[in-house]
Amino acid sequence: MRRRFAALLLCLASLAWGCSKKTEPEPTQAGPMAGPPARFYYDLGPAAVDVSAYPSSYQQGYKLFSAVCATCHSTARALNAPYAEADTWKRYVRRMHVKMESRSALPAPQEEALILEFLIYDSKVRKLDKSEEFQAQQEKLKTRFEEAAKR
Numbered sequence: 001m002r003r004r005f006a007a008l009l010l011c012l013a014s015l016a017w018g019c020s021k022k023t024e025p026e027p028t029q030a031g032p033m034a035g036p037p038a039r040f041y042y043d044l045g046p047a048a049v050d051v052s053a054y055p056s057s058y059q060q061g062y063k064l065f066s067a068v069c070a071t072c073h074s075t076a077r078a079l080n081a082p083y084a085e086a087d088t089w090k091r092y093v094r095r096m097h098v099k100m101e102s103r104s105a106l107p108a109p110q111e112e113a114l115i116l117e118f119l120i121y122d123s124k125v126r127k128l129d130k131s132e133e134f135q136a137q138q139e140k141l142k143t144r145f146e147e148a149a150k151r
């Protein structure tokens with residue numbers, strides 16, 4: 001009787017193991033864009049930021065960013081990218097500008113400027129001023145991404 005019970009337990013455990021292995025989701029991009037597979041480790045981080053304490057022009061920039069920069073990939077890509085310096089953001093926004101141009105989906109120049117300003121300000125607040133916290137999160141996301149690639 002005892003043996004049977006042990007066998008049953010073993011069987012259940014292996015089932016659970018099998019299941020958990022199978023149902024472990026493929027990492028996808030975060031937020032409303034969940035679906036497409038993550039292409040960068042930074043796709044796996046949060047897709048939103050609490051901007052309630054940001055000055056209002058940056059809040060406006062965030063709104064535009066959330067609309068404009070979420071049409072091809074998750075906003076998580078920019079929010080968790082290692083990029084933080086103004087020049088780096090200028091380069092990436094320019095690069096995205098070219099991509100949007102080819103889709104005829106360009107935001108107005110003032111809107112693009114507000115998005116760029118938001119990215120620079122937000123990077124200062126979350127990535128540079130709190131660099132330890134940010135680096136710790138970067139490591140976590142990298143590990144998750146690498147683990148998933150091994151599966």
Ligand code: HEC
Pocket residue numbers: 040065068069070071072073077078081092093096099100103115
């Ligand atoms: C027209 C589609 C499209 C839109 C809109 C778009 N992106 Fe991208 N983005 C891409 C593609 C495709 C890639 C990956 C290939 C690449 O980097 O060239 C990418 C990659 C990125 C990367 C990672 C680059 C790297 O190599 O690390 C960042 C950061 C980024 N986008 C930010 C933004 C921001 C900010 C916006 C809004 C201003 C935006 N994207 C809007 C298509 C788009």
